[in-house]
Amino acid sequence: MSKALFLDRDGTLIIDKVYLADPAGVELIPGTIEALRQVRNLGYKLFLFTNQSGIGRGYHTIEDTYRVNARMEELIGLAAPLFDAVCIAPETSEQPQVYRKPSPRFILEMRARHALDPAHCWMVGDSAADIGAGLAGRINVAAVRTGKQDPSSLPEVAAKSRASVRHLRRLRRHPGLKSFPCPSWPRLISSAAAGTKPPSDKGSSPSIPTTGKNCSATCPWRNSAAP
């Protein structure tokens, strides 16, 4: 089975500029290139998983997001394709939720499609939605401090879900959870590979949201950042 990172974009790989539509505004967070190079060398598949409600709000188009993602990949400069698949969730929090984090739908679909080992998969992000998606997708979670908020309290948000509590207890013991800036990705991944047990798949199955009729989504996910 394969191992993988599910990577949030804004605040994790690039500086969060809120509804970024202009490729000229893309700025990598320091350490991103080296971290991605190292985790690729460790054999991790990479998946980009980004909420882009600016599309649903009409602030910009999904084509703008493709261009921003393409610029990001250009700046990263690693061999293409960088991502095995890309999920751009265009819906707003007020619209029916399909792929929008904390929905785990993309994670669950990729787990099945790519035969991923949940013990060696991580959701990496800077928000409660990222953590919620990782927990609901029953993979490991890492909160980065490179976004707009201090994520150290975010597991408490996810703990509101009873199903998450046992997993969270284990996560709290993980020394990397609360301090996971980009340059330390490979270290955390290496230590996690040595000591992390698979998230339990016992009990009720993770629920997959039904498709909302108002969700745009010409592109729930695709195989590269730019079509």
Ligand SMILES: [Mg+2]
């Ligand atoms: Mg983010």
